[in-house]
Amino acid sequence: MIKLSDFTDGIPFSFMRKQKNKKAKKTKKRSRSPSRKRKNTRRTKRKPIKVPPRGVIIRKKGKLYKSDGKRLTLIE
Numbered sequence: 001m002i003k004l005s006d007f008t009d010g011i012p013f014s015f016m017r018k019q020k021n022k023k024a025k026k027t028k029k030r031s032r033s034p035s036r037k038r039k040n041t042r043r044t045k046r047k048p049i050k051v052p053p054r055g056v057i058i059r060k061k062g063k064l065y066k067s068d069g070k071r072l073t074l075i076e
Helices: 014-025
Strands: 057-060 063-067 072-075
Touching: 057 072
Parallel strands: none
Antiparallel strands: 057 063, 063 072
């Protein structure tokens, strides 16, 4: 570090500016708030699974399924 005594014919302005900045109080660091991101909306609508009425038998992928109105159960 350079001392003031090193300058024989005067103190340069740039040196004083550097000294002043060293002693300057630093601003308080603020924490960043989380970014408010837009929620991803679904672009295509989901089609509901259609279950046939009670007692209907359906063949899917080579297997037989019987409906009870709410879900399909496999018939073996």
